[in-house]
Amino acid sequence: MAGPSAPVWSTLRSCLSGALIGFTVADRYASIITVRGPSMLPTFGIEPGDRALVERLCLDRYDFSRGDVVVFRSPKDHENLVVQRLIALPGDWIQVPELQEIRQIPQGHCWVEGEHDASISWDSRSFGSIPLGLMYGRVTHIVWPPNRIGRVERKMPEGRTMQQ
Amino acid sequence: MSGFFRRLAGTPWREIAGEAGSLAFLVAQVFCGVHVVNAHVCSFALVKGVSMLPALNLAGDVVAVDRVSARFGRVGTGDVVLLISPENPRKMVAKRVLGMEGDAVTYLVDPGNSESSKTVVVPEGHVWVQGDNIYASIDSRQFGPVPYGLITGKIFCRVIPFFINFVYSLV
Numbered sequence: 001m002a003g004p005s006a007p008v009w010s011t012l013r014s015c016l017s018g019a020l021i022g023f024t025v026a027d028r029y030a031s032i033i034t035v036r037g038p039s040m041l042p043t044f045g046i047e048p049g050d051r052a053l054v055e056r057l058c059l060d061r062y063d064f065s066r067g068d069v070v071v072f073r074s075p076k077d078h079e080n081l082v083v084q085r086l087i088a089l090p091g092d093w094i095q096v097p098e099l100q101e102i103r104q105i106p107q108g109h110c111w112v113e114g115e116h117d118a119s120i121s122w123d124s125r126s127f128g129s130i131p132l133g134l135m136y137g138r139v140t141h142i143v144w145p146p147n148r149i150g151r152v153e154r155k156m157p158e159g160r161t162m163q164q
Numbered sequence: 165m166s167g168f169f170r171r172l173a174g175t176p177w178r179e180i181a182g183e184a185g186s187l188a189f190l191v192a193q194v195f196c197g198v199h200v201v202n203a204h205v206c207s208f209a210l211v212k213g214v215s216m217l218p219a220l221n222l223a224g225d226v227v228a229v230d231r232v233s234a235r236f237g238r239v240g241t242g243d244v245v246l247l248i249s250p251e252n253p254r255k256m257v258a259k260r261v262l263g264m265e266g267d268a269v270t271y272l273v274d275p276g277n278s279e280s281s282k283t284v285v286v287p288e289g290h291v292w293v294q295g296d297n298i299y300a301s302i303d304s305r306q307f308g309p310v311p312y313g314l315i316t317g318k319i320f321c322r323v324i325p326f327f328i329n330f331v332y333s334l335v
Contacts, residue, residue, distance in 0.1 A: 021193070021196045023204070024196040024199045075313065108249065134311060134314065
């Protein structure tokens with residue numbers, strides 16, 4: 001193609017390919033999210049405004065482990081992503097102290113909790129177990145701000161669950 | 165022996181590597197383009213099973229799935245949607261939406277055997293889905309209202325009805 005539109009056209013094409021590749025990588029492999037809201041403070045040092053690396057390869061087989069920090073679509077509002085810790089997998093028995101009962105997680109569901117108690121964190125202690133289909137990914141690292149760059153570790157609260 | 169090495173040194177490795185690189189880049193772009201369209205715009209799906217009879221065929225229909233409406237919350241009562249099964253996240257099911265959040269849905273508890281029905285109000289952020297074939301469908305009557313976030317697309321068009329599938333398979 002000749003003429004003055006050629007460099008514009010080629011820039012447009014590079015932007016389009018960059019966007020396609022970017023969207024595909026963000027959907028299938030890894031993406032970066034901004035953490036907002038208090039529910040994960042302060043135990044593992046994630047604060048609002050941090051940027052976390054979310055890996056999405058785990059969605060292929062839904063192989064999550066107990067204690068992972070996961071990102072999922074809120075069951076009350078599908079446009080919001082929530083970051084919390086996955087405590088129990090399908091078939092596990094979990095003790096819910098606020099309701100003083102022990103519940104079994106149904107097939108295809110999981111139990112997520114924020115670090116604070118139920119009055120601040122809005123999690124499975126309030127809305128029950130959530131379907132694994134709502135999972136968006138697993139947080140592996142904090143990438144911003146620089147003083148908190150590092151791996152996010154798996155951690156389980158003691159004595160709350162009994163595995164199948 | 166030395167002739168072989170001279171020929172080896174003579175082949176234009178840099179050009180070959182350059183062409184392979186640009187071909188690989190083109191393939192990557194096509195793959196990414198297909199993924200973006202499939203996941204965010206429109207895609208095809210093969211649905212089969214008894215739960216949506218008579219609307220969808222038992223032995224399989226290829227349908228077109230609109231992904232844009234679901235993302236922007238424009239799914240409503242009466243739409244047939246594709247959603248991730250709440251009982252197994254690796255399975256997708258097609259059902260009809262009978263109630264959005266806040267609606268009161270009345271359903272027959274045991275359609276073949278009794279007339280009793282229950283009414284339930286769909287909670288915030290959830291939808292009530294049922295198969296058209298209420299005698300043979302596992303849906304919200306068993307697993308309850310599902311969060312809207314499980315819906316991946318709205319089925320809006322049948323592309324290849326089963327009869328044509330069948331004819332092609334004979335050829």
